[in-house]
Amino acid sequence: MDDAAIRFEHVTKRFGSQVVLNDVSLAFPAGKTTVIAGGSGQGKSVTLKLILGLLQPEAGKIFVEGQNIVGLGRRQLNEVRRKFGVLFQGAALLDSLTVYENVALPLEERTSLSREEIRRRVTESLVQFDLAEHGDKYPAQLSGGMRKRVGLARALQLEPSIMLFDEPTTGLDPLKAMDIYDLFYHTQKLYGFTSIIVSHDIPKIFNLADQVVILAAGRFIVFEDPSEIWTSDRPEIRDLVNRVMGTVYNSKLVEATP
Amino acid sequence: MRGLIERMGGLGLYYLHDLGRMGIFLFQCVQGIFRRPFRFRALVRQIGLIGVDSLPVIFFTGAFTGMVLGLQGYYSLRKFGSEGMLGSAVALSLFRELAPVLTALMVTGRAGSAMCAELGIMRNSEQLDALECMAIDPFRYLVAPKFLATLISLPILTLFFDLIGIYGGYLTGVSLLGVNAGAYFAGMEASVVNKDITLGLVKALVFGLLIVWICTGRGYFVHVIRNAGFGAEGVSKVTTQAVVVTSIAILVWDYIITALML
Ligand SMILES: Nc1ncnc2c1ncn2[C@@H]1O[C@H](COP(=O)(O)OP(=O)(O)OP(=O)(O)O)[C@@H](O)[C@H]1O
Ligand SMILES: [Mg+2]
Numbered sequence: 001m002d003d004a005a006i007r008f009e010h011v012t013k014r015f016g017s018q019v020v021l022n023d024v025s026l027a028f029p030a031g032k033t034t035v036i037a038g039g040s041g042q043g044k045s046v047t048l049k050l051i052l053g054l055l056q057p058e059a060g061k062i063f064v065e066g067q068n069i070v071g072l073g074r075r076q077l078n079e080v081r082r083k084f085g086v087l088f089q090g091a092a093l094l095d096s097l098t099v100y101e102n103v104a105l106p107l108e109e110r111t112s113l114s115r116e117e118i119r120r121r122v123t124e125s126l127v128q129f130d131l132a133e134h135g136d137k138y139p140a141q142l143s144g145g146m147r148k149r150v151g152l153a154r155a156l157q158l159e160p161s162i163m164l165f166d167e168p169t170t171g172l173d174p175l176k177a178m179d180i181y182d183l184f185y186h187t188q189k190l191y192g193f194t195s196i197i198v199s200h201d202i203p204k205i206f207n208l209a210d211q212v213v214i215l216a217a218g219r220f221i222v223f224e225d226p227s228e229i230w231t232s233d234r235p236e237i238r239d240l241v242n243r244v245m246g247t248v249y250n251s252k253l254v255e256a257t258p
Numbered sequence: 259m260r261g262l263i264e265r266m267g268g269l270g271l272y273y274l275h276d277l278g279r280m281g282i283f284l285f286q287c288v289q290g291i292f293r294r295p296f297r298f299r300a301l302v303r304q305i306g307l308i309g310v311d312s313l314p315v316i317f318f319t320g321a322f323t324g325m326v327l328g329l330q331g332y333y334s335l336r337k338f339g340s341e342g343m344l345g346s347a348v349a350l351s352l353f354r355e356l357a358p359v360l361t362a363l364m365v366t367g368r369a370g371s372a373m374c375a376e377l378g379i380m381r382n383s384e385q386l387d388a389l390e391c392m393a394i395d396p397f398r399y400l401v402a403p404k405f406l407a408t409l410i411s412l413p414i415l416t417l418f419f420d421l422i423g424i425y426g427g428y429l430t431g432v433s434l435l436g437v438n439a440g441a442y443f444a445g446m447e448a449s450v451v452n453k454d455i456t457l458g459l460v461k462a463l464v465f466g467l468l469i470v471w472i473c474t475g476r477g478y479f480v481h482v483i484r485n486a487g488f489g490a491e492g493v494s495k496v497t498t499q500a501v502v503v504t505s506i507a508i509l510v511w512d513y514i515i516t517a518l519m520l
Contacts, residue, residue: 052391078393092388095379109394158392 004063005030005162005194006051008220011060013046020046022218023060028196028211030065033188035205035226036198038215039240044198045089047215048164051196052084053077065161082110085155085193089166091147093139099150100126100135106157121157129153129183145176149183156187163188163195170200177201181208202240214240272484279482283475287405290397300403308369308404309411313418315364320419323356324348324426331427332435341435345442346449348427349420353454357419359512362465365412366504370473373404374500377477378493386478401478405470412466413459420458457519464515468507476500 004027013021020043028034036044049055050062053069061068064080072080093102100122107118126132129149139147148168155163168184169177185208188195199205206212206226214221214229216236223229229237331347377400380386389396424446431437476483476496483499486492 049387052387054387054390081391081393084391086388086391088384088388090383092384094385094388095383105394106392109399110392 003030004028005065006196007063009061009063011050011057011062013043013050013055013057019218021050021057024218024220026213026220026222028194030194031192032210033195033197033208034211034213035209036196036213036215037200037202037205037240042215043218044215045166048086048166048196048198051164052081052086082158083161085158085160085163087148087151087155087163087165087168089170091139091151093147093150093154095139097138098135099131099137099139099142102139102150103153103157106154110158125153125156145172145179148172148180152183152187156191159191161193163193165195165197165199167198167200177204181205184208216240276483279479280471280475283478284471286397287401287471287474290395290402291405293395293398293402297399297403300399301406304403304407305411307372308365308407309415312365312368312411312415315368316361316415316419317422319360319364320357320422321426323360323419324352324423324428325430326426327351327356327423328427328430328432328435332431332437341431341437342441343445344427344431344437345444345446348431349424349446349450350454352420352423352427353450353458355512355516357416357423358458358461358465359508361416361419361462362412362469362508363505365408365415365466366469366473366501366508369408370469370504371497371501373470374473374477374497375493377401377474378480378496381478381480382489382493396478401474404474408466408470409463412469413462416458416462453519457515460519461512461515464511465508468511469504472504472507473500476503 006028008024008026010023010025011021012019012023036047038044046055050057051064053072057070060070062070065083067080069077069080093099094105097105103125104118104122107113107121111118113121123132123135126135129152131146131149131153134142134146139150142150152168165184169180172180181204184195184197197205197208206229209226210224212223212226212229214223214237221234221237223232230241232238232241327348328344331344331351332341335341335343335347377386380400386396386400389399428439428442432439432442476499477493480486480492480496481488483492483496486495486499
């Protein structure tokens with residue numbers, strides 16, 4: 001249909017009287033990285049859940065690779081979901097399965113590959129994500145960063161064409177966060193998927209972005225060039241920039257004060 | 259006044275909605291049982307958790323219930339000089355009433371609460387969302403093995419309770435109080451008919467369904483249950499609620515089934 005992997009057309013999402021998305025339209029270009037930023041509770045996670053069909057909008061259409069997913073039945077939705085890989089905020093690994101079993105799960109449930117082929121692929125990706133010696137551990141025995149790596153390995157098993165990341169680095173120290181971003185950068189180069197990243201890591205995350213979307217007061221504000229954000233004169237953007245830059249300046253001030 | 263009526267109406271609508279949600283949930287569970295591929299290993303594991311692991315609890319409950327029935331039965335029957343009826347009194351109370359009800363209540367406390375908490379935690383940590391996003395049906399993958407395992411385990415546990423209870427009654431009635439051993443078993447054989455055993459097993463099946471339906475359903479819907487709160491608190495409140503509601507439902511249905519099948 002067009003070069004957008006995902007397209008929102010006049011989408012409105014409400015919870016009771018609270019309007020989370022107010023008649024928004026937006027295209028997420030295929031093969032590119034879109035970063036969604038915005039204050040807490042502005043509807044970033046809701047946006048991802050709408051894309052996944054976990055929530056239904058009150059109005060509007062959401063196209064995934066040309067197909068409107070609003071109002072689809074379970075069976076059709078499952079077909080569409082094959083295209084997605086999702087890394088949830090807490091990784092959402094199944095507690096009752098080991099690391100190995102978690103990564104193998106999509107292959108066992110959604111493909112007819114032989115046991116040996118599954119073993120080969122899973123072992124390979126455990127090595128790729130530096131998890132080779134942790135295959136027998138349970139999620140509760142892992143650190144936050146390891147869990148995210150397992151989540152990423154699991155999400156990539158079915159070779160999705162679209163990857164969604166909800167705050168992939170929250171709760172990690174800055175160095176580990178950089179590791180995760182490195183991993184993104186390389187896996188995206190490798191697989192060439194469309195990615196949508198929800199993140200608070202402003203301004204670091206902008207280095208990865210082809211397009212930045214700021215969510216404020218139920219609206220998407222789109223920047224095709226992330227550097228425009230710093231010079232924008234829209235009040236809600238200035239506010240965000242001031243807050244982000246404020247923390248940078250303040251920390252410098254603290255350092256400079258004797 | 260208007261506020262009150264509005265609030266009552268809202269509450270009524272909420273419960274109606276909740277009931278509808280649970281109805282659809284049950285329907286989806288049944289569908290999940292028939293979806294392929296069937297997870298046989300998960301079923302075996304759940305039978306272990308729900309059935310086998312409940313054996314010790316059922317053993318003690320059954321033994322002491324039978325023992326107390328022996329004592330109480332002896333005391334009442336002796337007033338009419340018919341201690342010889344002790345065997346049939348113990349067996350009929352167990353088969354028809356006490357074994358299914360007490361087994362179900364014990365399984366609710368042990369396994370039902372665990373199922374509810376497990377699903378609630380999976381909901382809160384987005385594990386259920388993750389399954390759906392991987393296009394893995396949570397009903398087939400998670401709920402169906404629990405459903406079948408409970409429906410298989412409850413009748414077997416109930417029969418086990420019957421057996422242990424009868425020997426508990428024997429222990430107090432015959433060994434302790436000196437009722438004739440032959441009379442204890444002969445009376446039982448003469449009075450217990452197939453219908454009594456069937457009644458007990460029908461109850462066990464219905465109670466099993468109530469346990470697994472209510473407990474998994476409450477956990478699955480932890481995020482939309484009124485006043486439950488969020489996170490760990492939500493899970494603990496919903497688990498308590500599931501145990502209470504299941505126990506009451508068991509007692510209500512016990513009455514209904516008895517009345518229908520008398
Ligand atoms: N299932 C739901 N029912 C009712 N309200 C909801 C639901 N999910 C989200 N909301 C509301 O929608 C708004 C947006 O939530 P969302 O989780 O998308 O925020 P967010 O932008 O991801 O915030 P954060 O950065 O803190 O994760 C919030 O005000 C939240 O209370
Ligand atoms: Mg969020």
